[in-house]
Amino acid sequence: MSEYIYTITKKESLADSIFLMDIKAPRVARNCYPGQFVIVKMDEKGERIPLTICDYDRENETVTIVFQAIGTSTKRMAEFNEGEAFRDFTGPLGHRSELIDMPSEELEKRKILFVAGGVGAAPVYPQVKWMKDHGYDVDCIIGARNKELIILEDRIKQCVSNLYITTDDGSYGMKGNVNDCIKELVNNQGKEYDLVIAIGPMIMMKFVCILTKELGIKTIVSMNPIMVDGTGMCGACRLTVGNEIKFACVDGPEFDGHLVNFDEAMKRAQMYRSEEGKKQLKAMEGHTHHHSGCECHEEK
Amino acid sequence: MDVLKRVPVKEQDPKVRAGNFDEVCLGYDLEEAKDEASRCIQCKNPKCVDGCPVAIDIPGFIREVEQGNIEEAFHIINKYSALPAVCGRVCPQEIQCEARCIRGIKGEPISIGKLERFVADWARENKIKPEAPMEKNGRKVAVIGAGPAGLTCAGDLAKMGYDVTIFEALHEPGGVLVYGIPEFRLPKDSVVKAEIDNVKSLGVKIETNVIIGKSITIDELMEEEGFEAVFIGSGAGLPKFMGIPGENANGVFSANEYLTRSNLMKAFDENYDTPIIAGKKVAVVGGGNVAMDAARTALRLGAKVYIIYRRSEAELPARVEEVHHAKEEGVIFKLLTNPKEILVDENGWVSGMRCVEMELGEPDESGRRRPVEKEGSDFNIELDTVIMALGTSPNPLISSTTKGLKTNNHRCIYADKETGMTSREGVFAGGDAVTGAATVILAMGAGKTAAKGIDDYLRSK
Numbered sequence A: 001m002s003e004y005i006y007t008i009t010k011k012e013s014l015a016d017s018i019f020l021m022d023i024k025a026p027r028v029a030r031n032c033y034p035g036q037f038v039i040v041k042m043d044e045k046g047e048r049i050p051l052t053i054c055d056y057d058r059e060n061e062t063v064t065i066v067f068q069a070i071g072t073s074t075k076r077m078a079e080f081n082e083g084e085a086f087r088d089f090t091g092p093l094g095h096r097s098e099l100i101d102m103p104s105e106e107l108e109k110r111k112i113l114f115v116a117g118g119v120g121a122a123p124v125y126p127q128v129k130w131m132k133d134h135g136y137d138v139d140c141i142i143g144a145r146n147k148e149l150i151i152l153e154d155r156i157k158q159c160v161s162n163l164y165i166t167t168d169d170g171s172y173g174m175k176g177n178v179n180d181c182i183k184e185l186v187n188n189q190g191k192e193y194d195l196v197i198a199i200g201p202m203i204m205m206k207f208v209c210i211l212t213k214e215l216g217i218k219t220i221v222s223m224n225p226i227m228v229d230g231t232g233m234c235g236a237c238r239l240t241v242g243n244e245i246k247f248a249c250v251d252g253p254e255f256d257g258h259l260v261n262f263d264e265a266m267k268r269a270q271m272y273r274s275e276e277g278k279k280q281l282k283a284m285e286g287h288t289h290h291h292s293g294c295e296c297h298e299e300k
Numbered sequence B: 001m002d003v004l005k006r007v008p009v010k011e012q013d014p015k016v017r018a019g020n021f022d023e024v025c026l027g028y029d030l031e032e033a034k035d036e037a038s039r040c041i042q043c044k045n046p047k048c049v050d051g052c053p054v055a056i057d058i059p060g061f062i063r064e065v066e067q068g069n070i071e072e073a074f075h076i077i078n079k080y081s082a083l084p085a086v087c088g089r090v091c092p093q094e095i096q097c098e099a100r101c102i103r104g105i106k107g108e109p110i111s112i113g114k115l116e117r118f119v120a121d122w123a124r125e126n127k128i129k130p131e132a133p134m135e136k137n138g139r140k141v142a143v144i145g146a147g148p149a150g151l152t153c154a155g156d157l158a159k160m161g162y163d164v165t166i167f168e169a170l171h172e173p174g175g176v177l178v179y180g181i182p183e184f185r186l187p188k189d190s191v192v193k194a195e196i197d198n199v200k201s202l203g204v205k206i207e208t209n210v211i212i213g214k215s216i217t218i219d220e221l222m223e224e225e226g227f228e229a230v231f232i233g234s235g236a237g238l239p240k241f242m243g244i245p246g247e248n249a250n251g252v253f254s255a256n257e258y259l260t261r262s263n264l265m266k267a268f269d270e271n272y273d274t275p276i277i278a279g280k281k282v283a284v285v286g287g288g289n290v291a292m293d294a295a296r297t298a299l300r301l302g303a304k305v306y307i308i309y310r311r312s313e314a315e316l317p318a319r320v321e322e323v324h325h326a327k328e329e330g331v332i333f334k335l336l337t338n339p340k341e342i343l344v345d346e347n348g349w350v351s352g353m354r355c356v357e358m359e360l361g362e363p364d365e366s367g368r369r370r371p372v373e374k375e376g377s378d379f380n381i382e383l384d385t386v387i388m389a390l391g392t393s394p395n396p397l398i399s400s401t402t403k404g405l406k407t408n409n410h411r412c413i414y415a416d417k418e419t420g421m422t423s424r425e426g427v428f429a430g431g432d433a434v435t436g437a438a439t440v441i442l443a444m445g446a447g448k449t450a451a452k453g454i455d456d457y458l459r460s461k
């Protein structure tokens, strides 16, 4: 048994390198809502990794996270198994989805389309589930590169009136990206939406926003910039929204997508990619790398 | 021995220490401490005590040091301060206790801070713990934030018999002591952790990873978890930016981010996962302790470092000792200089900074001479990293989720000076959350005041 308290009560592989975990975290489970996120620190040496809350069970006091093993930290996280535990699991962080605070008269009138790209299906799921539980009808698009990367399809299907699937390579559902699907629905199938909630890679959210702006549909996005503390203390997560600087962790993570400066956000998201690579290199080469004067220590 | 002169304290050689994160000041040994203590004239009316925000019995503990009774000296200090090893290192002694020392009129004041540090370090090495608390009274008090204010308030309440739980947002207790002030000034494991363990040994529970206002609210703590009073010691952690062009470029950080990566996340140690962009040519904007800490951290990570400050040396708000250390280590001071724009390359990374020279004009409301731009004096510095150390303000998370909590227009929480009580009955506050960014010892003083305020309030309830 681990000395840590945030136990993994369930682990499931959803797709190649995408994992779902239920974590025992009473304080988070009791108070979290769709739209919020947590920060996981695996152990003493781990970094603080922000992950959206995908589901929660208030009675069993567990919180569900879904993550893609893409870099050093998330790959290391994927090696944890049921019964093991994380050192830290903080949350809920950020604001809950604004749908939850909308008056019901207004929600009833709204025609909402959710757009999930890749792992973005994870944060979309609790929102459509909440809408279903409260009796509202919504539509949803899930898009991914190929069939293998479509996740949570069955769970989302049970919560929405219409579910559309698109894959880049056409291996499942419609061939094309989520924008092709939105255009098809609005232009050819006569669908009318007045609110889009798009969650996925920044590049996808950027292009969805360009399209919905043309179509005149208000769009909410969930931003996932680099974070450290997640409590408003470091400013690493700052974004330009409209003409203002916002901290995604405390002012977001959801924002009006038509106001977000995506180009800046995407550049900022790259900031540690090369550093991280260098760390890995160092880890492989060991301490031979660690003396002053070594150029590779100093480059940007 | 010349009684007018201090016993000098050993320090790591500047050239060596500029390349490591080990502590700069090595402290006194027993003989040195006794010699320094013997310089104290044991004033009947000790002015030094008036200069200490928690009024430590300074002549009292120094007398014990002189006689070699270090354990006794420790218990004297502990009546007033729960974090002596910390304060002995980071208090601005030169403007507090030592500024008032009678010895200082003719010669050099007694090194009170260094003696305090010696006593605390000796006690830790000899496993001396603070005296055990009195009997528990079973009444529950919640403390928000495990910084100096929260730790002091919790420690004092535990000594009075209360059942105290501290809720801390981060994964480690300590506040700025763990995430802000660097290892080379305040060792984390040996000093900070040990003093926090002393607070725990009084029976204080610390629950990390709990963000009040998100994980649970103050109202819920009082209504559902049975806490009869709450102390807010949540600090002033929200960093400011300048609002100049280029500030969101890659390579621009708040000092809080840079220092948090290095200190709390230990990014300087390659065995830890968190990355940090060290930079080759770094500018730190600001002139306070935070700026000095960021500059000296960047230096240790291998960079050439500039401090950019818009007033002159005399106005630098940082401690004299820190400025002196930074200079010794090779930090370059560009004073009377103000940034106008951060220059950005085609990939979105910092490439430099356009600055303007300043001169001092008429005094402003604060009494300091106001810096004004020298027309046409713009110049560029080539850089790859910029660190903004412009000050911080309280985070609105708690004030915006607690009913009836009065704040001022700087978002500081209102608290009564005598009792520490806020505009909400049973809710107290102190430290940076109330004053805005200040000092460790003032935060501790506020924690002490509030502990007494809470005790009085609960007794009369």
Ligand SMILES: Cc1cc2nc3c(=O)[nH]c(=O)nc-3n(C[C@H](O)[C@H](O)[C@H](O)COP(=O)(O)OP(=O)(O)OC[C@H]3O[C@@H](n4cnc5c(N)ncnc54)[C@H](O)[C@@H]3O)c2cc1C
Pocket (backbone or CB within 6 Å): A037, A047, A049, A050, A051, A052, A053, A066, A067, A068, A069, A070, A071, A072, A073, A074, A075, A119, A122, A123, A223, A224, A225, A226, A227, A253, A269, A272, A273, A276, B273, B274, B275
């Ligand atoms: C609010 C929020 C919610 C998120 N929700 C999810 C989710 O539900 N599922 C999921 O798979 N991912 C989610 N992410 C992204 C996830 O945090 C990153 O994928 C992860 O931090 C990458 O770490 P890595 O070391 O494995 O990857 P690498 O690509 O190797 O990362 C390199 C470095 O860049 C930094 N970094 C890169 N991208 C991010 C990022 N987006 N956020 C923080 N740091 C980053 C880290 O410091 C890391 O050390 C979310 C991010 C945020 C901010």
Ligand SMILES: Cc1cc2nc3c(=O)[nH]c(=O)nc-3n(C[C@H](O)[C@H](O)[C@H](O)COP(=O)(O)OP(=O)(O)OC[C@H]3O[C@@H](n4cnc5c(N)ncnc54)[C@H](O)[C@@H]3O)c2cc1C
Pocket (backbone or CB within 6 Å): B090, B091, B092, B144, B145, B146, B147, B148, B149, B150, B167, B168, B169, B170, B173, B174, B175, B176, B177, B180, B181, B182, B210, B211, B212, B213, B233, B234, B235, B236, B237, B259, B289, B290, B293, B319, B395, B397, B398, B430, B431, B432, B433, B437, B438, B439, B440, B441, B443
């Ligand atoms: C880099 C740096 C160098 C400094 N150098 C010196 C120095 O040399 N000498 C000196 O005297 N002072 C120095 N200071 C100032 C000094 O550290 C602060 O004034 C002091 O720490 C304030 O103490 P505090 O307890 O009020 O707040 P903090 O130390 O800020 O602690 C507040 C704690 O509350 C937690 N918290 C915040 N919000 C919540 C929430 N909602 N729920 C739960 N927990 C929460 C935070 O995570 C933090 O741990 C320095 C500050 C910095 C940043």
Ligand code: SF4
Pocket (backbone or CB within 6 Å): B051, B052, B053, B054, B055, B056, B058, B081, B087, B088, B091, B092, B093, B096, B097, B098, B112, B113, B116, B441
């Ligand atoms: S706590 Fe600070 S001000 Fe008080 S005696 Fe110690 S060093 Fe001096």
Ligand code: SF4
Pocket (backbone or CB within 6 Å): B039, B040, B041, B042, B043, B046, B047, B048, B049, B058, B059, B062, B100, B101, B102, B103, B110, B112
């Ligand atoms: S004022 Fe100076 S000399 Fe007098 S008691 Fe205090 S430390 Fe000693």
Ligand code: FES
Pocket (backbone or CB within 6 Å): A226, A227, A228, A229, A230, A231, A232, A233, A234, A235, A236, A237, A238, A247, A248, A249, A250
């Ligand atoms: S993550 Fe540090 S302020 Fe948002």
